[in-house]
Amino acid sequence: MATYVSNIDKWENLHQKSANKFTRTQPNDTIKKILSLKNKVRTYSDYTRTLEIGCGFGRNLSYLINHKFSSYYSGIDLTKVAIQKSSETLSTAVKNGIVDLKLGNVGHQINYPDNYFDYVFDIMSAITFIVDEKERKQYFSEITRVLKPGGAYFFLAARKEGKFMDAYPDEALLEEGYIRRKIDSMLERVYTSEELATLLSP
Numbered sequence: 001m002a003t004y005v006s007n008i009d010k011w012e013n014l015h016q017k018s019a020n021k022f023t024r025t026q027p028n029d030t031i032k033k034i035l036s037l038k039n040k041v042r043t044y045s046d047y048t049r050t051l052e053i054g055c056g057f058g059r060n061l062s063y064l065i066n067h068k069f070s071s072y073y074s075g076i077d078l079t080k081v082a083i084q085k086s087s088e089t090l091s092t093a094v095k096n097g098i099v100d101l102k103l104g105n106v107g108h109q110i111n112y113p114d115n116y117f118d119y120v121f122d123i124m125s126a127i128t129f130i131v132d133e134k135e136r137k138q139y140f141s142e143i144t145r146v147l148k149p150g151g152a153y154f155f156l157a158a159r160k161e162g163k164f165m166d167a168y169p170d171e172a173l174l175e176e177g178y179i180r181r182k183i184d185s186m187l188e189r190v191y192t193s194e195e196l197a198t199l200l201s202p
């Protein structure tokens with residue numbers, strides 16, 4: 001299997017370019033689904049914690065906070081700009097002490113204790129943009145570690161069987177489980193259902 005250059009620098013550049021432009025405030029559509037599934041997850045007390053992997057500029061956490069999804073929220077992102085922008089988006093919640101925002105690469109570590117979160121979610125973030133297989137395994141093992149037993153991991157990622165109009169056609173790359181998007185040449189990981197079942201089995 002080939003090794004691919006990490007997307008980290010590309011995210012740094014993209015965030016620096018978009019920092020002073022319009023910041024999206026509407027959540028990703030998947031967030032509404034997550035909200036609707038909240039009561040299906042077993043929690044151990046009324047005090048619950050939620051982590052967003054790759055929180056970007058904070059629009060998803062903002063929506064969940066406004067809908068009182070959880071008692072406490074954390075967001076991790078690769079770039080300083082994302083942490084700065086999400087701190088601004090979520091400034092009231094940060095002031096109220098219900099949000100913690102951290103800079104970090106979740107392919108290395110999720111800097112929280114074991115069995116800490118009731119809910120973890122990743123909306124086309126690390127699950128899509130980690131391109132190193134060892135880091136991907138480490139990421140899934142970290143998710144398992146920080147989730148409470150019975151907690152929920154929600155994710156949005158592309159299926160390998162999909163149609164990728166916004167990516168360069170490249171069958172060999174797709175065979176390896178990746179597409180390269182036209183907009184900025186970033187690599188995205190795409191998954192078969194079997195692969196995800198194996199990665200998520202813990």
Ligand SMILES: C[S@@+](CC[C@H](N)C(=O)[O-])C[C@H]1O[C@@H](n2cnc3c(N)ncnc32)[C@H](O)[C@@H]1O
Nearest residue numbers: 011054055056077078105106107123125126129
């Ligand atoms: C497509 S954006 C989505 C942002 C946010 N989830 C949203 O829906 O607005 C992907 C985000 O994941 C972050 N990201 C990518 N790889 C990451 C990693 N290994 N660790 C932490 N964050 C990562 C990027 O910096 C970027 O903010």
